[in-house]
Amino acid sequence: GENVEQHPSTLSVQEGDSAVIKCTYSDSASNYFPWYKQELGKRPQLIIDIRSNVGEKKDQRIAVTLNKTAKHFSLHITETQPEDSAVYFCAASNGITGGGNKLTFGTGTQLKVEL
Amino acid sequence: GAVVSQHPSWVICKSGTSVKIECRSLDFQATTMFWYRQFPKQSLMLMATSNEGSKATYEQGVEKDKFLINHASLTLSTLTVTSAHPEDSSFYICSAPGPGATEAFFGQGTRLTVV
Numbered sequence: 001g002e003n004v005e006q007h008p009s010t011l012s013v014q015e016g017d018s019a020v021i022k023c024t025y026s027d028s029a030s031n032y033f034p035w036y037k038q039e040l041g042k043r044p045q046l047i048i049d050i051r052s053n054v055g056e057k058k059d060q061r062i063a064v065t066l067n068k069t070a071k072h073f074s075l076h077i078t079e080t081q082p083e084d085s086a087v088y089f090c091a092a093s094n095g096i097t098g099g100g101n102k103l104t105f106g107t108g109t110q111l112k113v114e115l
Numbered sequence: 116g117a118v119v120s121q122h123p124s125w126v127i128c129k130s131g132t133s134v135k136i137e138c139r140s141l142d143f144q145a146t147t148m149f150w151y152r153q154f155p156k157q158s159l160m161l162m163a164t165s166n167e168g169s170k171a172t173y174e175q176g177v178e179k180d181k182f183l184i185n186h187a188s189l190t191l192s193t194l195t196v197t198s199a200h201p202e203d204s205s206f207y208i209c210s211a212p213g214p215g216a217t218e219a220f221f222g223q224g225t226r227l228t229v230v
Contacts, residue, residue: 089158
């Protein structure tokens with residue numbers, strides 16, 4: 001089955017700096033890679049996703065890059081703000097539409113943005 | 116957007132009793148739903164895939180007789196934790212593919228505490 005590794009487990013940055021979280025996956029059939037932000041005791045919130053036919057996607061301060069050959073993808077957050085502090089999870093799945101199949105999650109990254 | 120509602124949000128039960136958790140898609144139909152479990156400071160781990168009108172598919176290591184899943188309609192899946200023990204205490208989250216199955220939508224989660 002799929003295995004997703006995520007690094008780092010904790011990340012502390014100064015407000016305004018950039019944050020980068022990296023994930024690798026094992027199943028070459030995976031073709032959908034979402035990123036979630038989860039606050040304590042809450043449901044995961046989709047912040048950005050990318051499909052395997054795209055190498056990069058950007059939404060305001062958030063961007064995701066995908067390297068299919070190397071089987072890794074990364075989340076980039078620029079101009080970090082205190083409200084970005086949360087746990088971030090990467091995930092992978094396969095399927096025609098992406099969102100219809102089970103997700104394999106990474107181990108999570110606790111991001112702390114300090115004033 | 117698509118809404119998935121989970122009930123209850125939290126429950127405390129005694130060892131040996133059973134607890135039922137409901138997951139509803141409020142404004143769309145879901146022939147498939149996914150149940151995840153998340154222990155404190157850990158990732159979401161898929162427990163099983165719930166299929167409307169047929170048996171659930173359980174992940175390796177998940178006891179199907181202990182975690183009973185029923186998907187009796189296109190908008191409701193239930194997870195029953197039978198003979199609960201303290202080690203079953205966890206955060207249980209369901210998800211369903213939204214319309215077009217391009218994105219997974221999560222319930223708000225259920226915090227189960229077994230005492």
